[in-house]
Amino acid sequence: MPGDGIGKIVLEEAIRVLDAVGFEADYIHGDIGWEFWCKEGNPFPERTQKLLEQHKIGLFGAITSKPKDKTLAELAPELQDKGFTYYSPIVSMRQKYDLDICMRPCMTFKGNPLNFIRRGFGGMIEEPVIDTMIFRQNTECLYGGVEWTNPPDQVYDALMTHKKFKENFAWCPRPELAVSTRIFTKKYTSRIVKAAFEYAKSRGFTTVTVCEKPNVVRETSGMMLKVAQEMAKNEYPGIKVQDTNIDAQMMWLTKNPETYHVIVAGNMFGDIVSDGFAGLVGGLGFACSANIGPEIAVFEPTHGSAPKYAEFNPSIVNPIAMILSACMMLEHIGESDKAKKIYSAVAAVVEDGKVMTYDMMKLPGNQDAFIKGAANTTEMADAIIEKIVK
Ligand code: NAI
Ligand code: MG
Numbered sequence: 084m085p086g087d088g089i090g091k092i093v094l095e096e097a098i099r100v101l102d103a104v105g106f107e108a109d110y111i112h113g114d115i116g117w118e119f120w121c122k123e124g125n126p127f128p129e130r131t132q133k134l135l136e137q138h139k140i141g142l143f144g145a146i147t148s149k150p151k152d153k154t155l156a157e158l159a160p161e162l163q164d165k166g167f168t169y170y171s172p173i174v175s176m177r178q179k180y181d182l183d184i185c186m187r188p189c190m191t192f193k194g195n196p197l198n199f200i201r202r203g204f205g206g207m208i209e210e211p212v213i214d215t216m217i218f219r220q221n222t223e224c225l226y227g228g229v230e231w232t233n234p235p236d237q238v239y240d241a242l243m244t245h246k247k248f249k250e251n252f253a254w255c256p257r258p259e260l261a262v263s264t265r266i267f268t269k270k271y272t273s274r275i276v277k278a279a280f281e282y283a284k285s286r287g288f289t290t291v292t293v294c295e296k297p298n299v300v301r302e303t304s305g306m307m308l309k310v311a312q313e314m315a316k317n318e319y320p321g322i323k324v325q326d327t328n329i330d331a332q333m334m335w336l337t338k339n340p341e342t343y344h345v346i347v348a349g350n351m352f353g354d355i356v357s358d359g360f361a362g363l364v365g366g367l368g369f370a371c372s373a374n375i376g377p378e379i380a381v382f383e384p385t386h387g388s389a390p391k392y393a394e395f396n397p398s399i400v401n402p403i404a405m406i407l408s409a410c411m412m413l414e415h416i417g418e419s420d421k422a423k424k425i426y427s428a429v430a431a432v433v434e435d436g437k438v439m440t441y442d443m444m445k446l447p448g449n450q451d452a453f454i455k456g457a458a459n460t461t462e463m464a465d466a467i468i469e470k471i472v473k
Contacts (some may be wrong), residue, residue, distance in 0.1 A: 084112075084113040084114075084115045084131065084141055084142065084143045084144065084381075085112075085115075085144040086115050086116040086143065086144040086145050086146040086147075086172075086388060087116040087117050087118070087144075087145060087146050087147040087388040087390070087391035087393070088145060088147055088387075088388025088390045089144070089145065089386075089388055089389045089392055089393055089398065089400045090116070090143070090144020090146065090388050091144055091393075092317050092393075092398045092400065092402075092460055093144055093145075093384065093400065093402045093404070093405035093406075093460065094142060094143075094144040094146075094405060096402040096405065096406065096460055096461065096463075097142065097402065097405040097406045097408070097463035097464075098110060098142075098409075099410040099464055099468065100409065100425060100428075100464055100467055100468055100471075101338050101409055101413075101421075101425075102302070102408050102458065103417075103468040103471050104421045104471055105421065105426050105473075106413065106418060106421050107139075111134055111138060111337060113130075113131040113134050113135065113141070114128050114130065114131050115127055115128070115131055115146060115172050116146040116147060116388075117146065117147040117148075117149070117157075120154070120158070120160055120371075121157050121158060122159055122467055123162075124158060124159075124162045124165065124167035125167070126146065126169065126170075126171075126172040127170075127172035127176060128158065132179070135176070135379055136180075139378060139380070140377050140379075140380055140381075140382075140412060141176075141379070141380070141381035141382065142382055142383075142408070142412060143176075143382065143383040144362075144383070144384075144388075144405065145383070145384065145386060145387045145388040145389075146155060146171070146172055146173060146387070146388060147387070147388040147390060148169070148171045149169075151169075153377055154169040155169075160384060160462035166273060167393070173383070174226070176293060176374075176381060177221050177222055177374055178222055178228075178379070179380040180376050180381075181222065181223050181376040181377055181378075181379075182221055182222070182290060182374035182375060182376040182379065182380070183222045183223075183274055183275065183328075183375075183376055184218065184219060184220075184221060184274060184275055184278045184371040184373075184374070184375040184376070184459075185218070185219040185220070185221040185270050185353065185354075185372060185373065185374050186217070186218060186219075186278075186282075186372065186375065186411065187216070187217040187219060187357040187361070187370065187371070187372045187385065188215070188216050188217075188362075188371065188407075188411070189213055189215045189216075189217065189357070189360035189361055189363065189364050189370070190213060190215070190364060191210075191211070191212045191213045191214070191363075191364050192364070192365070192369070192429065192430050192433040192434070193430065193434050194432070194433050194434035194435070194436055195364070195365050195369075195433050195443065196436075196439070196445070197364070197365040197366060197368075197369075197442070197445070198209065198210055198338065198363070198364065198365070198442055198446070199213070199340070199362075199364070199416050200362035201337065201338075211339075211340055211341035212341055212346060213340050213341055213360070213363055213364055214341075214414075215340065215344055215345070215346060215360055216279075216282055216344070216345055216346070217346045217347075217348070217356060217357040217360060218275050218276075218278055218279040218282070218345070218346065218347040218348070218353070219275075219348055219349075219350060219354060219357055220271060220272065220275040220285055220348070220350050220353060221275075221347065221348050221350060221353075221355025221374055222266060222350070223266050223267055223270060223271055223272075223350055224265055224266065224267065224303070224349040224350035224351050225263055225264075225265045225349075225351045226350045226351060226354075227264065227265075227266050228348075229263075229264040229359055230261070230262060230264060231261070231262050232260070232261045232262075233257050233259075233260065234256075234257065234260060237290040238262070238332065239257060239260075239376075241248055241264070243274045258394060265300070265303050265349075265351075266303070267302075267303040267306050267307065267349060269306065271309065272306055272307050272310050273310050273314070274292075275347055276291075276307065276310050276311045276314055276347055276467075277314065278347075279291050279311075279320045279347035280311075280314060280315070280318070280322060281346050281428065282345055283319075283322050283344070283345045284319065284321075284322065286344070286345075287296075288322070288344040288345050289321060289322055289323060290323050290324075290325050290344070290345070291311060291315070291322055291323075291324055291325070291345045291346075291347060292324075292325040292326075292327055292332075292343055292345065292346045293307055293308050293311045293324060293325070293326050293327070293346070293347055293348070294327050294328075294332045294346050294347070294348040294352055294356050295307050295308060295326075295328070295329065295348060295349060296328045296329055296330070296331055296352070297326065297328075298328065302351070303349065307347070307348075307349060307467065308324070308326055311324045311347065312324050329348070329352040329355060329356065332346075332356055332359075333355070333356070333359055336356075336359045336360065336363065337363075340360065340363055343453055346360075353466055357370075357372075357385070358370075358385075361385060363434035365386060365403075365442075365443070366442065366458050367384075367386040367401075367404060367442075368386075368400070368401030368403055368404055368440060368442040368443065369401070369403050369404055369407070370384065370385035370386065370404050371383075371384055371385065371404050371405070371406075371407035371408040371410070371411055372384070372385050372408060372411070373408070373411040373412070373415060374381070380412070380415055382408040382409060382411050382415070383405075383408055384404035384405045384407075384408050385404065386404055391448070395450065397453075397459035397460065397461060398449075398451070398459060398460040398461070399440065399441050399448060399449075399453075399457065399459060399460065400439075400440065400442075400458070400460055401440040401441075401442050401462065401463065402460050402463055402464050403429055403440075403441065403467075404408065406425065406429060406464070407425075407426070407429065407469060408435075409425070410422040410425045410426050413425070416426055423442065424471055425467070425471065427468045427470075427472070428468070428469075428470035428471045428472070429467055429470075431470040432463070432466045432467050432470055437466075438457075438458045438462060438466035439457060439458060439463075440457055440458055440459075440460070440463050441457040443457075444456070444457050452466075
């Protein structure tokens, strides 16, 4: 599912790398994205849904989403006023297929000029080595879509039964009231927490950090912390639970990121903390992710379709985030040796420092980057392919 914009470009490069490592697969194209919204009124067509149901493993590039007014304006004239509503296909996919476990690794590649550095005592410059896996619950929380502006009677009446609502919000005229719910279920909270423990166990890490805000958001954050504490006690005696608040965690991110190896959080805080960590290890050009459900799994870079770079020829964007996402796919299906080969090849190219895309050189994203020595997207993939140990 290449999707839109640079999604198409980086996915093609990732498949070349998969071919080069000797991974044998049939790739079946799935239509997804803006083009299909405009032409068909559905950015995630049913035929693509069927393919995913049949084949179970997806590689996804990126899609374009636009604000509500543009969404309707760009819909084909014959589809206008037919009641079509745009839903982001990646969000629909996560919910429809229960892709509830999102893994976002943030790992330092030695020699990456974008690595975070900090000042130590006496003017010392330190470059901490970060090796963190963030487990983000992918289907619930504030992104569950259960929300209202001007809530209907039953919802309003229910809210009025809550003491705090009655005391603090009853003054607000209903049409001026917006409510977004933050729903956690024990089933899915337990699944994401369990995934974090299993990963910690497999890597030999002895701490799992629950990054929420249980002192304030008592019910939902509180549930996740309690689930983790009980799980540690009953099932993972060698692993302890550390509890951090999202706000403090964002500050500690730059203070001591190397001390966090496994972080688990709800949907929104997981989104925030994973973007924060990604910024320490090279940003969007390096940030990969996995969306794993009970049956289906989809692997994608964290970045979007970057429309402003979509038409560049040759393309300037960094394919590493997509290539690392493909590595996560290999790990997931039990092809760890091939995943390691690709990972090592990426590490070798970064450490060499001879081939860098514009983002790694901190250059503005335009064609002048090539004059200044930046590699294009294909050259970066070629360099990685060349380093793959046969
Ligand atoms: P974006 O991630 O597409 O791009 C933001 C900026 O990050 C780019 O302008 C570029 O400077 C940099 N960048 C992104 N990917 C890069 C790469 N591989 N190499 C080098 N630099 C890279 O986010 P933006 O601009 O906020 O959104 C563009 C579109 O993408 C929107 O329509 C948005 O809805 C969609 N989007 C889709 C996502 C998905 O498919 N999962 C995720 C995020 C945004
Ligand atoms: Mg994000």
